[in-house]
Amino acid sequence: xxxxxxxxxxxxxxxxxxxxxxxxxxxxxxxxxxxxxxxxxxxxxxxxxxxxxxxxxxxxxxxxxxxxxxxxxxxxxxxxxxxxxxxxxxxxxxxxxxxxxxxxxxxxxxxxxxxxxxxxxxxxxxxxxxxxxxxx
Numbered sequence: 001x002x003x004x005x006x007x008x009x010x011x012x013x014x015x016x017x018x019x020x021x022x023x024x025x026x027x028x029x030x031x032x033x034x035x036x037x038x039x040x041x042x043x044x045x046x047x048x049x050x051x052x053x054x055x056x057x058x059x060x061x062x063x064x065x066x067x068x069x070x071x072x073x074x075x076x077x078x079x080x081x082x083x084x085x086x087x088x089x090x091x092x093x094x095x096x097x098x099x100x101x102x103x104x105x106x107x108x109x110x111x112x113x114x115x116x117x118x119x120x121x122x123x124x125x126x127x128x129x130x131x132x133x134x135x136x
Contacts, residue, residue, distance in 0.1 A: 001069035005126050009072065012123060013062035015116060016055045023052025035108035072127040080120035087117040
């Protein structure tokens, strides 16, 4: 694993840890202050903490892959599947909002939803490339 790959995976782990710990420790603050979250439905601390645990799980996987690079591809693929699925859900849910003329939260959600998904996809591509190099 290259130094750049380690740095990218480490940055992802830090993002996932910060998000997960924020959701676990202060779900109401997260709900009230992160753009677009309150528009998704009523506050539910239990659900937000469940999501926080998912992010902590992503953190553990990323940290594990830092020390065991041969697992970087499956770990990043699972993280990307989760984050890309989450992003797709948001896009799908925005279609009726945009169609009704009520505007969109896509731009507001970009930093917390779409960019992490794209970043995870970059991690998968880099991990797949490294795996191919190891096996050739």
